[in-house]
Amino acid sequence: MTTQSDVDTSRRRFVKGAAIGLALAPGVVMFDLARAKKPDEAVTSAVRWGLLIDANKCADCNACVKACNEEHGLVGHGRPQTDPQWIRKVTAKDKQTGHVMSLPVMCQHCETPPCEDVCPTGASFKRADGIVLVDKHICIGCRYCMMACPYKARSFVHEVLTEQKPYSPRGKGTVESCTLCVHRVDAGELPACVTACNREGNKAMVFGDLKDPDSEISQQLARFGGKQIRADLGLNTGVRYRGI
Amino acid sequence: MKPKLSALLVLVMGVVVSTTLMAGAPLPEIPKGKGEKCVEPTEVMRKSHMNFILHQRDETMHFGIRTKKHSLKECISCHVQPDENGKYPDIHSRKHFCNSCHSYAAVSIDCFQCHATHP
Numbered sequence: 001m002t003t004q005s006d007v008d009t010s011r012r013r014f015v016k017g018a019a020i021g022l023a024l025a026p027g028v029v030m031f032d033l034a035r036a037k038k039p040d041e042a043v044t045s046a047v048r049w050g051l052l053i054d055a056n057k058c059a060d061c062n063a064c065v066k067a068c069n070e071e072h073g074l075v076g077h078g079r080p081q082t083d084p085q086w087i088r089k090v091t092a093k094d095k096q097t098g099h100v101m102s103l104p105v106m107c108q109h110c111e112t113p114p115c116e117d118v119c120p121t122g123a124s125f126k127r128a129d130g131i132v133l134v135d136k137h138i139c140i141g142c143r144y145c146m147m148a149c150p151y152k153a154r155s156f157v158h159e160v161l162t163e164q165k166p167y168s169p170r171g172k173g174t175v176e177s178c179t180l181c182v183h184r185v186d187a188g189e190l191p192a193c194v195t196a197c198n199r200e201g202n203k204a205m206v207f208g209d210l211k212d213p214d215s216e217i218s219q220q221l222a223r224f225g226g227k228q229i230r231a232d233l234g235l236n237t238g239v240r241y242r243g244i
Numbered sequence: 245m246k247p248k249l250s251a252l253l254v255l256v257m258g259v260v261v262s263t264t265l266m267a268g269a270p271l272p273e274i275p276k277g278k279g280e281k282c283v284e285p286t287e288v289m290r291k292s293h294m295n296f297i298l299h300q301r302d303e304t305m306h307f308g309i310r311t312k313k314h315s316l317k318e319c320i321s322c323h324v325q326p327d328e329n330g331k332y333p334d335i336h337s338r339k340h341f342c343n344s345c346h347s348y349a350a351v352s353i354d355c356f357q358c359h360a361t362h363p
Binding site for chain 2: 037039041043125128129135136160163173174182
């Protein structure tokens with residue numbers, strides 16, 4: 001394993017200043033051009049990707065779900081028990097107050113993912129930058145990770161698939177889940193759900209580097225806090241919520 | 245014993261020669277890709293393309309290294325071209341670059357159970 005040097009923060013700050021002015025369209029900004037990783041660079045643990053979702057803003061919208069399904073070519077067959085599901089809206093009502101909360105739940109990209117612990121082949125793994133993935137070359141389809149996941153984030157592919165998206169390979173007999181749009185993140189873009197939320201939704205999602213104290217997500221977390229679903233499990237998820 | 249053995253040898257050699265003269269499986273017609281040449285010389289690719297792909301997939305999955313040279317997606321973007329109607333060849337047809345050789349050699353590949361067969 002090669003040793004990784006520290007991120008050059010002075011260069012980052014300069015480009016960040018330039019990037020902030022580079023709004024591509026109202027509400028759509030490349031989140032940090034300096035962060036776009038070079039293709040031949042390996043990811044490092046100097047960065048940890050995370051999501052902050054404000055459930056107060058979500059309401060009935062499901063732009064994130066539609067965007068994810070379109071981005072990865074997830075097609076349902078009208079069989080909710082076995083259809084692929086990388087992100088879903090969960091609605092819960094507090095009986096005491098009558099408050100209804102609605103929030104999108106996807107792979108929480110835990111720091112200590114149970115799916116990685118139980119995987120017999122090492123296919124379920126956490127990348128150095130915190131994104132939890134399934135290496136489908138190694139996955140044998142045992143579904144142990146699906147049992148272990150407290151968030152029911154993983155799906156099993158039951159049918160032969162054709163016409164997969166070139167950037168998102170999926171196949172029968174393997175387990176899959178939200179990849180935090182790793183193909184977009186590595187190119188310096190936002191995940192599809194976040195883009196859709198900003199564009200058509202209620203701007204409830206913030207994506208960024210949890211290890212960077214200057215990033216939008218870190219600042220919002222510092223101000224408003226961010227709760228984990230099932231915080232009692234101590235998994236230190238990368239996906240945090242406000243308003244749950 | 246000896247005359248019988250030599251007669252047998254002549255018979256066997258005759259059979260071998262005649263079978264090689266008969267047509268074997270038709271050699272594959274390998275579809276032409278885009279551009280001048282591949283990222284590696286043909287002889288290198290013939291011997292080692294699977295090694296490049298297998299090595300690259302670990303680098304990409306586990307370390308996020310997305311160099312294009314040995315990336316499967318890049319292989320497909322050059323080698324799988326649409327026909328005159330704009331349709332891409334089906335993975336099971338002999339017109340698909342990968343399948344043209346693999347069906348001839350009868351070596352099953354499972355890449356395309358997951359990966360897109362065309363750009």
